[in-house]
Amino acid sequence: MVQQLVQGALSGAGSGLVIGRQRRREFRHDVPVARGRGVTAAAGEFGAELARAIRVGLAPSGPGPYGSRGPSELTWYAFAVAYARDHWVGRAATTRNETSEALALVTRAMLWDVPGRPGEDVLHRALRSWAFLGPGASEHDIPARDRLVLAWVAKASRPLVDFHDPVVARGVLEALRLRRDGSAAALETVRRKRKVLVNALYYAMEQGDLGSHPLKQVRWRVPKQARSVDPRSVINPLQAQNLLAALSYVGGYRRAKGRRLVGLFAGMYYAGLRPEEAVAVTLPDCTLPGTGWGRLVLHRTRPQAGKKWTDSGEFHDERGLKNRPPGEVRIVPLPPPLVAIWRDSVETFGTAQDGRLFFTERGNIVGYTIVHRVWKEARTLALPPELAATPLAKRPYDLRHSALSTWLAAGADPAEVAQRAGNSVEVLLTRYAKCLYDRQSINNQRIEHLLTAYDQPNEPDQAFK
Incomplete structure (x- = not known):
């Protein structure tokens, strides 16, 4: 035996x-x-x-x-191609994209040093564009140059079982820490890519290509990332109003590049929406009264992934709510300032064909590139130079951070805030329980007022009361 x-x-x-x-x-x-x-x-x-x-x-x-x-005769590259195709159907487009990114990085780290290696940019493009696509991808669609690159990769790839060498495994893990230019990658990026690699090797075990998980013998961990939001990025209500007003001046009045997006950014601040939720808001899902609070029934998101990663061939995928079962909805109350902004947007620009409130000049879904570019210009207009150089509201997502921090600072019930935001109470209190910008000054005034309240001597007849 x-x-x-x-x-x-x-x-x-x-x-x-x-x-x-x-x-x-x-x-x-x-x-x-x-x-x-x-x-x-x-x-x-x-x-x-x-x-x-x-x-x-x-x-x-x-x-x-x-x-x-017996042990698998597969190379890592052959296994990775099969893994990507087997894990395509039913996955979110962003998940497919992240899986391809991680597999491409690991593949480049699992190549023999043999003659004919393409340039790193050429190698990266071929792997990311064609190697890890779904079952419907055809080899005939691959340009001749990229086919040659992938043929070289197939010959130069190490065997899958090489992961059982701790030196090889550690080398791959260390490659996850770096970007293509050699600089350090963000901790969240490293964690996400390592997760893809770990899951892929577990799948190799399920298929009988590996006898055990090879990374268990390597003492390598992703450093812990700060879970809480940077309080320097959180804005107060006055700063939010200035930023939203500055958006109207971005891109000129006729094209209304910034004015079209005032309501989108306002939804992220006043309603705590995520970007992929804000771009998916439709008028039929909204209740926008003339006065008072409104309501949004949120049930879908439109995250941006890229045409080759979505089933529809569009840039944006269509998904349900984040971390929620399919078909689940979330009721989001809309404060009066947001209701007024959204009503004005509908009166000025109308809606897209599918009822979306926010869209480009051509009626398309607003992309992340436009969102970040417009926000960068508005931030420069609204903030003084000394604040523009800080992390204050540096990213559009910081509007959501500011919204949740504002609600908590107002004394709202954390369970209600978590329900509105689509988070758990634990995540809410861990990440978003931060002070607003300059809120310390307000609290300092309250404390000072209490301390000085006893500075005046009591009247004689009041001394023993």
């Missing part, structure tokens, strides 16, 4: 592992046996699989971790 498992493990490595004595030494296949250490440490990259086969062979039951076929 043991002999069969060992022979199967050795023969199953395939041509990707049998690459000559020199390359085996280069990738630590010929590590000598260390005194006092076990078979796994002595065998190096493939020794873990060999030792595991031996241990399972000595056990009283089971045909081995790979079943009867």
Whole structure:
């Protein structure tokens, strides 16, 4: 039994592992046996699989971790292409895009150093554009240059089982920390890409291509990220009004580039909407009375992903609410200032064909590029230079942070605030319970007033009352 498992493990490595004595030494296949250490440490990259086969062979039951076929002969690239296609149907377009981004990065880190390597920009474009698409993607659509690049990648890719070498696995994990230009990636980006890699390797285990999860033997963690919102980015109501007013002056009056988006940004501030929720608001879902509070029944989002990632071929996907079951709705009260802004927007610009309140000059969904560009110009107009140089409202999403912080500062019930915002109470209090800009001054005045209230001496007849 043991002999069969060992022979199967050795023969199953395939041509990707049998690459000559020199390359085996280069990738630590010929590590000598260390005194006092076990078979796994002595065998190096493939020794873990060999030792595991031996241990399972000595056990009283089971045909081995790979079943009867032995270790996978797949290269990492061949596996990654299959993984992307198998995890396409039913996934959100943004998830498909993030998966492709992570798989492309790992693929570049899992290549042999062989002649003919394309330039990094060419390699990245070919992988991101064509390698990890869904089942409907056709090879005939790939340009000839990119086909050559992908053919080189297929030949140069390491075997999937190379992940069991801790040196190789750590090298891939360290690659997740960097952007293409060599600078450090954001912690959230590193965490997201590592999650894709971990899930992909678990899928390899399910398919029988790996006997165990190789990253468990590598002590590597993503540093903890601050969960709370930076209080320097949160604006107060007066600053919000100035920023919304400045939007009207962006892009000229006739094209109304900024005026079209005043209501969109106002929805993020007054109603705490996410950007993908704000661009999806339709008039039939709104109740906009002439006076008083209104109401929005929110039931869909339109996140931007790209044509090749969506099922419809449009730039924006159509999804339900974030982290909510399909079909669930969220009731969002609309304060009177927002109701007035949205009514004015409808009277001035009308609605798109599908009833959306906010749209481009051509009636399209507002893209993230336009949103960020308009906001950057409005921020320059509304804030003095000393504040424009700070993180104050630097991103459009900071309007949502400011909205939730304002509600909490007003003494609103956290459970009600969480329901309006579409968050859990735990996330709300952890991330959004921040002070408004200069709110400390208001509290300082209250404290000072209380302290000075006892400075005046009491009247004689009031001393013992």
